[in-house]
Amino acid sequence: MAHQAAAGADSGDPTVRPQDREFLRDFHHTSRYGATPAGGIDRQAGTAEHGQVRRWFEERAGQLGLSVVTDAIGTIYALREWVPGAPFVLVGSHLDSQPRGGRFDGTYGVVAALHAVAAADAAVSAGLLDPRYNVAAVDWFNEEGARFAPSIMGSSVHAGILDLEVALQTTDPQGVTVAQALESTGRRGVDPAPKAAAYAEIHIEQGRRLERSGVPIGIVDRSWHTQKLLVSVIGEQSHTGATLMADRRDALIAASHVVVAVEEVVEEFEPETIVTSVGKFDVQPNSPIVVPRQVDLVVDLRADRASDVDQARGLLLERLQGIARRRDVEIEAQDFDVRPVQRFPADGVELAEKASRDQGVDSTVLATLAGHDSVPMNRIVPSVMLFVPSADGVSHCEREFTSDEDMVTGLRVLTGVVTRLVAGELADTASGGSDESGGAADDREDGRG
Template sequence: MKLTDEQFLADFAEMSVCGATPGGGVDRQAATPEDHKTRAWFSGWLARHGFTESVDAIGNQFGMCELLPGRPWVLVGSHLDSQPLAGRYDGAYGVLAGAYAATRVLDQITDQTLNPQFNVAVVNWFNEEGSRFAPSLMGSSVFTGKLPLEKALATRDHVGVTVAEALGGGTVAHGPAPTLSEVAHYAEIHIEQGRVLEDSGINIGLVDRTWAASKYRVRVVGSQSHTGSTRMEDRQDALYGASLIITAVRELTEEFEPGRLHSSVSELYVLPNSPVTVAREVTMNVDLRSPDEAVLARAVEMLAVRVAECEARSRTRVLVEPTHSWGLLAYPPAGVALARSAARELGLSYTEVMTVAGHDSTNLKDVVPTVMLFVPSVAGISHNEMELTRDGDALRGVRLLTEVLGRLVSGNPA
């Protein structure tokens, strides 16, 4: 029986019960019991719909349909893990949309309306979010050879549990998983996590580039002392120094035209974090992103100057360690053209957009031909329980992804 739009919405609602929060979102950080529950749900879905499941060494979960033994694979998918107290759609929509697209393409093959040239696999990438285990995009980074497997498995969360330990007892591998050398194409669909599409009333975003980004781990080192008795002139308050840096990072955006620079500080750790002790150390993440590499370079220079000023003012020592950086990275033009043609065929409105957020496709696009699609996000809200994509937009995305996947599997991009 062919899967309907109504079944997609029902399956999405059922999947969203896994790790559900009182505020209407989900909380299923990588390899937590909630994430394992979601993976188990997806495992059952794959089995019911004729896919063979396999899980690789870093926890990437594949649902495979081998049509032509020995031929390469077309992968389609996203991720099921989430941020803390996050929305239901980020990542998870793309996994289920990919599964439905793959199933519908297989129906076309059964009906002999599509002649396959490649095998088909749906993938749930492990730890895309990076909230429990850093870095983000972990599963796809290992898969593409950008991160050593041993390093990823040894990564610890904030209570000392390793990835290897957290993955233990989860989904069990059944047979060999696809490897990078066996992949011919990759496709992913995702909610926009911004409001360009909604503001313009456009159905689909064709992702053609990423914003440039520079990320840092910042440690502010002061001296622990008594919050009451220590004289103000004697204090070396790391939390005060951190607050100055936080303000400086935010105010960097005011030096440029609106929309040219996004900045944030996140994941704050304070030591000793006692109510009667001046902080001796604060560790935090600083994130700068821009659609203009020159703007980003200027912001990085300005940040260095302002950090020095904050250091002097707070009488602390500030250590800045670069963690990630990338320029304006293009998605393959052939993939954008394929998606544009498919959207036209279906009568969907579309526009080319940049992605500000990172996705597993940003790893895959560097090594295999990749197509990345967006559907609208209501009010641009994401990483929030209020995250929402309307049913009509979600279903239009599944239709387009099915068309794109069918063209990739048939080897006919026109």
């Protein structure tokens, strides 16, 4: 299977083109910015390490003959304009990471975008491509949301579903605002974002479906319905040594029951149809000799069907109230970051299938369980989302891995998608994707991206 091992793509393999080797050199170079000892990266949005890799992106874009602008939320666009006044096909992903995250997530899509744009430019120069639209490689700001919530910030501002000023005033746990972080890294931009005609993105799958099937390219036709709950468990602070066990209202013990309940709710559904997690957990006062008075946590519910998420939410809220009664605490739950199913244009899926066939590789259509910048962009313009395999399905950790061979295959298919979009093959598509009710995508979301 193509994804089992790297193809030696940077070691003189005669089947690998010089431009593929150039792409691989660029990709592996980015791993030095924010590198961790275990082979991952730590480049949270707006940090010095994030600023360093973004400066590399700007410099590399210039070497490839592209002009660079930065918008007010700090998203960077590397532009190639052939048709004055025409809108742009945007292609990209993100260079920020999770804490101690993987070096492929997001970064692969940005570096691949640079090289797909360069290939399209070469085709135009050679008279092989007649562009209807211009093109731009994009590094969206703060896709991960690890430092600044919500995630998918830059593309949500671009799509008009997150207010710019709200985003700029968002703070990290230390009280630093997005605006301040952008200033510190030289990315508080003033340039207008280019008008988009279409969008394309390639990403590692962050799952095992492609690896299991041996298919090298996944084409996304929809996103899963997702929502988060902000949960506060409120007890009473007291002395760990002087307070009898029967007199304690320990918020941390109760919160541990909440975490277990979040995992156990999936048992009410068919296997692999729903996922749940608790990914953030804050304890107050977090002192070694104080019984915790409050725990704040974020619950994440995701499923292919909105009805399953709604059912899981209802079951979970019932169980939380039972925990509150048994542990003599209060539990409050607030809906947060609700994202309905987004369906990607069928014409875009067909276009990606053609691009895969052009490269002689198999593809399969699947849903994305995770959120990506393509989801908000798909609300405003026709969007195409591609996946390449992830070894063991692992992501958001340092051992995340995708082979050189699979990355090169993905780049070649992405380049085919971009050239078709530039030529206007989706020009007659009036808008982006549709929501799960079948209507055109609108901006009914709660503004949290």
